[in-house]
Amino acid sequence: MASYIDQSLGAGEKVIARARFPWFYDASAWFSLLLPLAVELFLYYEASQQPVPVTDSSNIYSLGMILVGLWLLYGAFTCIKMLVIKNTTEIGVTSHRFVEKRGVFSMKTSEIALPNIEGVKVAQSFAGRIFNYGTVRIEGTGVDATTTPEIADPVGFVRAIQTAKEHIAGLTATPRADAHSG
Secondary structure: OOOOHOOOOOOOOOOOOOEEOOHHHHHHHHHHHHHHHHHHHHHHHHHHOOOOOOHHHHHHHHHHHHHHHHHHHHHHHHHHHHHHHHHHEEEEEOOOOEEEOOOOOOOOEEEEEEHHHHEEEEOOOOOHHHOOEEEEEEEEOOOOOOOOOEOOHHHHHHHHHHHHHHHHHHOOOOOOOOOOOO
């Protein structure tokens, strides 16, 4: 199935750049599931190593397993949610516009024509600077503005927007052969 951006291309329009989620987004999604799973397995192992329950220590393991089980359910929900968001979000720059699409069952899009983009701002935390991720806020004429989720290489994405804007404005056109300087 073709992506929304590919399906929405107009005549002569080409995709210049696509934003992608940073590598740690997947890692944190899976970590939110695997950490409580590891703790649950550890508690299960420890409980199975105890002698026949004579004291209240078995109740402590049972309570711990229930609490970690709830944490595991929350981790599974978080992991699925993050992976669904990643797989249903498209962000790109075409030769004519910025496009962002989000959603599974319903769809929300944000599109700004390149000539209408007035400002582009990058926000990176200290960790974002080290690992090269951040958000990009694209401000259009009037009240239009959209902020991307955290993406990998936000400066490169902004560079793609600027290059596309210059190209559409004719600023990258080669000078005529009969033009003289000076």
